[in-house]
Amino acid sequence: MVSRELKKIALDRVCRLMDFARKHAIEKPEIAREAALLAMRIAQKARVRIPRKYKRMFCKKCGTLFWTPYSFTVRIRDRRSTHIVIKCLKCGYIKRIPVKKRSRSIYRAPTQKT
Numbered sequence: 001m002v003s004r005e006l007k008k009i010a011l012d013r014v015c016r017l018m019d020f021a022r023k024h025a026i027e028k029p030e031i032a033r034e035a036a037l038l039a040m041r042i043a044q045k046a047r048v049r050i051p052r053k054y055k056r057m058f059c060k061k062c063g064t065l066f067w068t069p070y071s072f073t074v075r076i077r078d079r080r081s082t083h084i085v086i087k088c089l090k091c092g093y094i095k096r097i098p099v100k101k102r103s104r105s106i107y108r109a110p111t112q113k114t
Helices: 004-023 029-046
Strands: 072-078 082-088 094-098
Touching: 004 029
Parallel strands: none
Antiparallel strands: 072 082, 082 094
8 A cells, every 4th residue: 555655755756757748748758758767657656646647648559748749630529429540650550538518608697787
């Protein structure tokens, strides 16, 4: 069983590695990829969830960062439910992210009478 302190340290390291990977994604993509894979392994070993903003930043299969426009394609689909489809151009992995539709408000703001 992993203690709370260990989980906190692991989460901090995951965040630092993902920030490092984001900074070096364009000039050194291989180092960025290794940092992303290492962050995934640390999170898995410590049983910590990777924060959503970092989780959506890289390919789950090959570790490529979705930072440059040459590494992924994005589409919006509205079949069963509205979702964003991100396809990795390196390995072909498809990531789907559900999108909630905005609800229309029945209530209208009162107009001021003068």
